[in-house]
Amino acid sequence: MSTALFSPTTVGPVTLANRIVVSPMCQYSADDGCANDWHQMHLMQLAISGAGLIVLEATATERHARITHGCLGLYSDANEAALAHVMVAARRVAPPQTRWGIQINHAGRKASAQRPWEGRASLGPLEDPWQTEGPSAIAAGDHWHTPKVMTDADMTRVLEGFVAATRRALRIGFDVIEIHAAHGYLIHQFLSPLANQRTDQYGGSLENRMRFPLEVAAAVRKALPPSVCLGLRITGSDWTHGGIDVTETIQFANALKDRGADYVCVTTGGVVNARIAVEPGYQVPFAATVKEHVKLHTRAVGMIADPHQAEAIIASGQADTVALGRAFLDDPRWVWHAAQSLGAEESIVFPPQYERSKPALWAGAQLARPAAANVA
Template sequence: MSQLFSPVAIGPLQLKNRVAIAPMCQYSAVDGLPQPWHVQHIGRLAISGAGLTIIEATGVDAQGRITLEDTGLWNDEQEASFKRILTDIRTYSDQPIGVQLAHAGRKASTHAPAKGGEALGPDEGAWETLAPSAIPFKDGWHTPKAMDEADMQRVIQAFVQAAERADRAGFDLVELHAAHGYLLSEFLSPLSNQRTDEYGGSPENRMRFPLRVAQALRDAWSRTKALGVRLNGTDWVEGGVALEEVTAFGRTLHEMGYDYLHLSSGGNIAKAQIPAREPGYQLRFAEAVKKAAPEAVVMAVGMIFDPQQAEEIVANGQADIVAIARAALDDPHWPHHAAAALHSDEDLPVQYFGASKGVWAGYREKAPA
């Protein structure tokens, strides 16, 4: 029996298999509102055969957006729009769907990557950005405001209110975004956090604000639903966040009651030179956290597209769940095809039964590429 296609529990949430669709920014929202693009994007992932889909980084407030085109959960209209999408999906899919809640920090107020990805100009709708320290992400970008206690309280409250909206909208899971150089990741790294108060310096101090956010979110989010976190394994720069700090942070979140830990990397330092992004290049970070907290559910991600590699990750105990992203964009039915390649039940929607391996003579017997 395939280990990748065996069931797993994430806290109170039962997944039918160990394939997750990782968050992927679509940069297609208007005033934080999902658009028809999101309807088809989320809808097709909901029939992908994955055990779980987590939708894109969604701003907890307008200031925390990466771009003007980010989705948001800070007002009633956004909440209602997501609720309509999820209500429709529940008429044809019971796949759990989560949302990643995020604040972009000093990487906010930019153009979408397809539009160059640089900082917005004053006549392009730019806004003030926040960070642990007044250090721009790179030359030509906004110099952020170093957060004071009032700023911290506002951000904490924004995460809490966004979680409450996510619950009412019908999401099954929330993922706290503490990776990729966004606000919480900025606090964790000594390269972007140069504070001299109780929020900077030692690893314990740098974790203090992210853990305040995490605790507030844990208190606000229903225990009948799942809660996880995405965190960086490295900054890919000398002097950045250390792996022992990462494992300590992950272990603390697990003990706090977080149901899974999702390991990624990078994005905090513009000049970082990331090694060749080979399939599974971030796996060692997930494996390190799994060793430090063996009872925690750990999710691995990073250019994984070969079903056999995904199977081995789970079978070898390196991680409990494998998250895919680009592979799902390339092939929205990657989980179905991977199941067939691993001799497991494809679990196709009944409407697509005619395309299953067993009944369609044209089925191509090869792993997704």
């Protein structure tokens, strides 16, 4: 059976076997930025999923760019060697058509934080905190560190850090480089007037607030060969009066396209605490609006879990691909089950070791998981 979700697509120079993307998901488990056994297990598990593209978690461009002490990094030779080792193992078990991406990030004022299971607050004086930085001296919230205001020299250093991390990622062999420009991290902080109150050429108007993010995007694009895809995760809304709205997002996405971006992944929120009515697919309308106004491959993300919901998003033209995070943590075989649900079993390459789990070979598989409700 032909389905939209399991049809191939081309994103810039990279062809994906299907429209399913594993969203970058922080594991907060690295050793001074170095991937370890946890990452190897996690990525090898995702490697056999059958997703068209797997994007690694937000990876810090500098040591103090990490969100937490446990965040993955690409700021040292040790980081690069550790991640290269893990990726050799992951690629070895992945279907040959699997494509791999990595999200590079600077946390800005949201750095120096506890891991989620430690409380998520700013690191205390006995937890080895570090000085954060951002476009303005505005803390991310109550009881958070006040960031140092970034100078031109700081911005040059950060830009060079993004380029250096990109070059390390290229040596490891990633097909896609994704810049994190959302969720309240540094690039988003420059874009949002809620975090950026500068009065120089990097603050005030949208043109000025976009300046540094666009400089970073252009520098990363310049460092990439034509065969490697560049994408950005961007915000469709800050969900707060005075913040970014989708009209600004459209202008930013068009400017990114002009600087060589191949896709945008449209998410929302994270720069300040905001009331958000979270429900399945709640961010999809933002992706759909961006796709309508920007001739750029657009990805939807956020509470997408049901295969019929994902199929409807692609089939209706609201997005070109969908990214799933929690759905894969819950069910690393989500792609296999989605193919079964949508009648597209022929699209899946099972590892021969797991062939016996095919529903056609094991009647009990029909009882293993409850049927998901359709979500339009």
